[in-house]
Amino acid sequence: QVQLVESGGGLVQTGGSLRLSCAASGRTFGDLVMGWFRQAPGKEREFVAHIARNEWNTYYADSVKGRFTASRDNAKNTVYLQMNSLKPEDTAVYYCAASRSRFFPEVTTTSYEYWGQGTQVTVSS
Numbered sequence: 001q002v003q004l005v006e007s008g009g010g011l012v013q014t015g016g017s018l019r020l021s022c023a024a025s026g027r028t029f030g031d032l033v034m035g036w037f038r039q040a041p042g043k044e045r046e047f048v049a050h051i052a053r054n055e056w057n058t059y060y061a062d063s064v065k066g067r068f069t070a071s072r073d074n075a076k077n078t079v080y081l082q083m084n085s086l087k088p089e090d091t092a093v094y095y096c097a098a099s100r101s102r103f104f105p106e107v108t109t110t111s112y113e114y115w116g117q118g119t120q121v122t123v124s125s
Helices: none
Strands: 003-007 010-013 018-025 033-039 046-051 058-060 068-073 078-083 092-099 119-124
Touching (some): 018 092, 046 068, 078 092
Parallel strands (some): 010 119
Antiparallel strands (some): 003 018, 068 078, 092 119
């Protein structure tokens, strides 16, 4: 079993930045690949970023490529999402997720076994 707790959400103006964190516990963090997803009101949950077991292999949705950066610190059992140049359309609840998958990248919600509770990100225009 894996427990995931996100933090770092909030209200920011267009063009601003936020850094989300996701702390994991309960299973060897290095065995897991991690993903970030988001869900806006009335929309389906969508893929944002994937980071492999090492900290160098990452994959992003086109909508965030060049603005968002996923990273992980396996010593701290934590994954991060640095979000720059935020836009109003980035407003959503952001979720981190974990998977034991051996595939790269994993971009579907069904590929992830464990989910955090989500953190709200609101970008004002």
